[in-house]
Amino acid sequence: MTANPADRAGAILEVDLAGIAANWRLLARRVDPAGCAAVVKADAYGLGAALVAPALAAGGCRRFFVATIDEGIALRKVLPESAEIAVLNGLLPGCVDDFIEFRLVPVLNDPWQIADWRSAAARHGKGPAMVHIDTGMGRLGLTVREFDRLAEELCRPDPIEWRALISHLACSDEPQHPLNGIQLERFAAARRRLAHLPASLVASSGIFLGPEFHFDLARPGAALYGVNPQPGCPNPMQQIVRLKGRILQTREVDRDQTVGYGALHVMAAPGRLATVAVGYADGWLRSVSQRGWGRVSGRRVPLLGRVSMDLIVFDVSDIDPASVRPGGFIELLHEDYGVDDAAADAGTIGYEILTALGRRYYRVYRGAPPSMLSQC
Numbered sequence: 001m002t003a004n005p006a007d008r009a010g011a012i013l014e015v016d017l018a019g020i021a022a023n024w025r026l027l028a029r030r031v032d033p034a035g036c037a038a039v040v041k042a043d044a045y046g047l048g049a050a051l052v053a054p055a056l057a058a059g060g061c062r063r064f065f066v067a068t069i070d071e072g073i074a075l076r077k078v079l080p081e082s083a084e085i086a087v088l089n090g091l092l093p094g095c096v097d098d099f100i101e102f103r104l105v106p107v108l109n110d111p112w113q114i115a116d117w118r119s120a121a122a123r124h125g126k127g128p129a130m131v132h133i134d135t136g137m138g139r140l141g142l143t144v145r146e147f148d149r150l151a152e153e154l155c156r157p158d159p160i161e162w163r164a165l166i167s168h169l170a171c172s173d174e175p176q177h178p179l180n181g182i183q184l185e186r187f188a189a190a191r192r193r194l195a196h197l198p199a200s201l202v203a204s205s206g207i208f209l210g211p212e213f214h215f216d217l218a219r220p221g222a223a224l225y226g227v228n229p230q231p232g233c234p235n236p237m238q239q240i241v242r243l244k245g246r247i248l249q250t251r252e253v254d255r256d257q258t259v260g261y262g263a264l265h266v267m268a269a270p271g272r273l274a275t276v277a278v279g280y281a282d283g284w285l286r287s288v289s290q291r292g293w294g295r296v297s298g299r300r301v302p303l304l305g306r307v308s309m310d311l312i313v314f315d316v317s318d319i320d321p322a323s324v325r326p327g328g329f330i331e332l333l334h335e336d337y338g339v340d341d342a343a344a345d346a347g348t349i350g351y352e353i354l355t356a357l358g359r360r361y362y363r364v365y366r367g368a369p370p371s372m373l374s375q376c
Contacts, residue, residue, distance in 0.1 A: 009362030010277030010310075012329070014242040015047050018367025021059030023224045023237050028060070031207055034214040037063035039203065039221030041071060041088065046283075046355040047225060047241065050078050051365050056224075057083060058369035065219055069095055072104040084163070086130055090140065096120040100127070105163055107132050109140040111150065114160070121159035130164040131197075135186040136179055137170045144186070151193045164217060165190065165197045172206035173231055180206075184213060191215070204229040227350035228340050239338045241354070243361070244329040245276035245294070250316065259313055260305025264290060271317035274301075274324050278332065279310040283356030288346040293337060294330040297323045300337075301330065 006012065028036035038061045044052035053064060053075055063084045066072045072087045079085065086105040091113040099106055100120065107130045108114045114131070121127030131154065134141030142150065154162065167187045171177035184201070191199045199215035204223035206213050208230050220229075228235035251273050259265040259273065276294070280286045284307055292303035294314045301314045316324045324330075333342060339350040346353065 006362050006364075009246065009360075010248075011243060011245040011282060011332075011361050012364060013357060013361035014364045014366060015052075016238070016240045016242075016366050017051060017055040017369075019226075019238040019240045020047075020052055020224050021055050021367075021369075023226070023240070024056055024059055024061055024220070026236065027204075027207055027218065027220045027223060031202075031211075031214045031218040035063065035217045037061065037065055037086075037200075037217060037219045038224060039065045039219055040075065041065065041067035041221070042355050043071075045222060045225045045351065046357045048363065048365070049075060051368070054078055055367075055369060063217070065221075069098055069104065073098065073102045076102045076104065084128075086163075088132075088140075090132070091117055100124055105129060107140075107166065109142065111142070111146055114150065118158065118160055121161070126159060126161040128161040128163050130166050130200075131162060131194075132166050132168075133187070133190050135167040135183040135190070137168050139168075141167065147190060151190075154194055155196070162194075162197050164200050165194050166200040166219075169202060169206045169209075169213075172202065172204075172209060173229070175209060175230075180209060180213075187215075222351050222354070225354055226339055227354070231340075235338075235340070239335050241333055241339065241357070242331070242335075243278075243333040243357070244331045245278040245312070247274050247324060247326050247328045247330060248277050248311070249275045249326055250321070250324055251275075258305075260289075261308060262306060265305040269317075271315055272319075272321070272324075273304070274314045274316045274330060276312050276314060276330050276332075277310065278312055279308050281309045282358035282360050283353075284312060284332070285346045285348065285353070285356060287348065288342065291345040292332075292342065293345070294332055295334060295337065296330055 038056045040049045040053045043049050065086050067088050072085045088107050090109040091106040105128045109132045132141040133147050171179045187201050200217035202213050202218050204220045223229040223237050226237050226240040257267040278284045286307045289306040294301045296319050304313050339353045343350045343353045
């Protein structure tokens with residue numbers, strides 16, 4: 001008889017859909033009376049947009065942001081007809097018909113995008129869009145000079161149905177950074193020139209800068225998935241993911257035994273090691289080598305040596321051998337060691353930990369709304 005996929009898995013990733021919806025509701029209450037969208041780009045930060053987005057829609061979310069047109073097309077197939085899907089990367093040459101067919105809202109970042117979309121909207125009737133201005137990020141969006149040239153034009157009757165004026169904060173996770181106030185002033189000035197448009201400035205961390213930043217619509221992303229939007233402060237968000245890696249082998253080792261590539265770790269005393277079926281091919285970053293942790297029976301166990309492509313090794317010398325056997329698990333992400341903790345050990349940010357989580361994990365989705373149970 002063929003083994004159950006969960007029994008064959010090298011690791012199991014659990015995603016709490018109810019927790020994601022609860023995080024969205026918490027943020028929606030915080031920005032009220034402004035609206036609250038959800039950013040589900042990069043496959044909902046690696047957690048599976050095909051299930052995450054419908055769970056958010058069932059929880060009350062009606063506006064969604066993705067990065068690419070392909071993400072938007074995939075999302076259109078799983079969301080209610082009434083859901084608005086905006087594409088942050090904007091309009092690519094030759095893609096006008098796809099935006100119209102799948103009822104996607106381009107975020108227009110450049111004068112030529114505005115011109116192309118205006119022509120398309122004139123041919124097809126109204127064409128919804130958002131206009132993006134760069135207030136200090138230096139990535140996408142109209143420059144100040146471009147906006148000055150186009151502002152009056154954007155106030156005239158237009159085949160484009162303008163849904164929002166948006167910008168993006170560069171330093172919102174640093175509340176005292178002076179650029180936050182500068183960007184707020186620049187955005188407020190632009191908004192005064194386009195007073196007829198709803199305005200959206202903040203993502204996850206920006207929500208916590210105060211109501212003057214909220215305008216008409218917030219666009220949280222990482223915070224929905226448990227990343228702390230206020231680094232250095234208690235995390236108000238629920239942890240969403242749990243990850244446990246399968247133990248493949250345990251072994252007794254002597255003092256001076258080396259562990260892993262490059263003999264990076266040398267045992268200072270005799271001990272016991274457990275090899276787990278997770279590596280950088282699964283998104284467990286190589287930079288966490290010698291600094292990560294696992295958990296067995298409620299106790300922390302250190303990661304030893306280098307993370308390799310498919311394997312990591314933990315020191316389980318102080319754990320009852322009956323609790324650490326081949327076929328069992330070591331917890332890698334859990335309520336006491338979340339994505340931000342793993343990120344700190346890896347020298348990165350929680351966003352990267354989430355989006356790196358690999359496709360080899362067997363995935364379990366918890367807390368799906370009743371309407372979604374057949375999908376899970």
